[in-house]
Amino acid sequence: MKLTRINILIMMSIIHCSSYAQKITKVNIIDKLNEKYKFTNDIKKYMVTYKFTAINPYQSHNYKHPEDKINGYGIYTIEIDRDEKEYFTHDRSQFPGNFVFEFKHFKNNKNAVSYDVNGVIRGKRLKQLKKDAFERQNKRAGEVLSFEKIADLLNGHKKGDDLKIKFDKNNALATITHTTNDNVINTYTFDIETLKLVTLKSTEDNSIVDYKNYIVKNGFEYAKVSVENFKKTMGISPSKFAIPYGYALPQSNQSISSEVNKIADNIYLINTNNNSRFILLKIIDNQIMVFGAPLSENVSEKIIDSIEKKFPMKTIKYVFVSHPHNDHIAGLVPYAKKGVAVIADDYTIEAIKNYPKFKETIKSFKFKTISNKERINGVRFYVLKNEHSLKQSFAYLEHEQIIYEGDFLEVPADNTIPTHISNVEKQFIEFVRSEKLNVKRIVQHHRNSNVTADVMNNYYNANAN
Structure with missing residues (x-):
């Protein structure tokens, strides 16, 4: 299936007052493109900042309204120094409920690492990057900058790669098909009059990229909706290669097998x-209640x-999901096939019933709708309206004093205190306090299975202002 996306990336070119007086033909179009985009040869050090807004109903506050501004965006800055083979990247993604995930990563002649700016996901743990980190980011920048993609085409022509050129019957659009040495087929469509790139189709990721809404500013031509800033630089400031105090590489990166471990x-x-x-x-007698069905059927x-x-004589009766984001519900089908009932609030169930990937199997699903403070087999379910998902619930195992939650809390695995707290987390912590829930342990769906009440409260208090 083809993935079509509107490219929110940059299109840039030097503006010539009377560049293309000579008629553009199949014979001279490559020469004309080389003339128009020759400025790219001099760009060795640069910075680009761009914004990305994804529309995904099943990562949205309300799956019916993925276009709402509450659903978040990403702002990314990439600095490249091709002479030194160095880079610095600052990625900041915001999700519904004011979740902010922010990372900086860089490679210079000493280090190739990334770190979590606010300590929300990784805490104080550095991540060692692979040897090809610069090449990866250089390629990423090339995906952002459309003139880089055109440079690939022109460099391929210089190397003798196979190019096929076609003009439409109105001589308005030129299509150039470039087959690379890796047998990737990139199909470029240009506006013949201006030589602006209109679309780029690639078999590498089966995608179609549309370039739209060009404007001219400060002598450069941009795709209007995409780029916050672009400029040539003298190189990357050494200060950006500094590792913040307290960050360190983990002692071990060994993978951990999935085991069933008793905690109470x-x-x-x-x-x-x-x-x-x-x-x-x-475990309830001969039945099992499962909390969480993430990621995929395979998982x-x-x-x-x-x-x-582990329990060959017992039967799974229920599986609980907290809200209808796709990373939390995508694993439900194997449970449905076994006749397991899905425990969820009414909004989440409605969204599950409309999830496109369940279209062929939804008739086999069984549901148990929960309301706020409903109790099932010693588990109290709380259903809250919140900014992350229209409704989101969490489970409180009363006797054990354990909370299981989906996206109400984001404390990293090392239990260090993040420097940013989302609106959703504030609401959750305030609710737990107002209900006077005795909590020995919070099992987060993400990354941390043992958050104490003290850590939760310290997190809230540290970010109270």
Whole structure:
């Protein structure tokens, strides 16, 4: 299936007053493109800042309105120094509920690392980058800058790559098909009059990129909706290669197998995806209640297999999901096939029933609708309206004093205190306090399965202002 996206990236060229008086033909179009885009040969050091807004109903506050501004965006800055093979990148993504995930990563002659600016995801743990980190970011910048893609075409022509050129019947659009040495086929469509890139189709990722809404500013031509800033630089400031105090590489990066581990009487924990997701189990006589169905059918099939091997004489009766974001519900089908009832609030169930990937299987789903403060088998479910998802619920295991939550809390695995707290997290913590819930342990769906009440409160207090 082809992925069509509106490119919110940059289109840039030097503006010539009377550049193309000579008629453009199939014979001279490559020469004309070389003339128009020759400025790219001199761009070795530069910075680009661009904004990306994705429309995904199943990562939105309300799946019916993915276009709402509350649904977030990303702002990214890339600095490239091709002479020194150095780069610095600042990525800042904002999600519904004022979740802010912010990373800086760089490579110079000493280090190639990334770190979490606010400590929300990784805490104080540095991440060692691979040897090809510069090449990866250089390629990423090339995806951002359309003139870089045109440079690829022109460089391919110089190397003798196969090019096929066609003009439409009105001589308005030129299509140039470039087959690379890797047998990737890139199809460029240019406006013949201006030689602006209109679309780029690639078999590498089966995508179509549309370049629209050009404006001229300060002598450069941009795709209007995309770029916040672009400029040539003298290089990257050494200060940007500094590692903040307290950050360090983890002692071990060993993968962790998914095991069913007991954490309380009749309560078990499963980690999946190398401790990035956690599944909770509650045993009730010969039945099992599962909390969490993330990512994919394949992940859930492995989880179910682990459960059935650990408890061969017991049956999974329920699976709880907190809200209808796709990373939380995408693993539901294997449970539905086994007749397991999905526990969720009414909004989440409605969204699940309309999830496109469940179209062929939704008739096999069973549901148990929960309301706020409803109790099932010793588990109290709280359903809150919030900024992250129209409704989101969490489970409170009353006897064990354990909370299982989906996207209400983001404390990193090292239990260091992040320097940014989202609106949703504030609401959650204030609600837990107002309900006077005794909490020994919070199992986050993401990354941390053992957040204490003290850590939760310290997180809130540290970001109170």
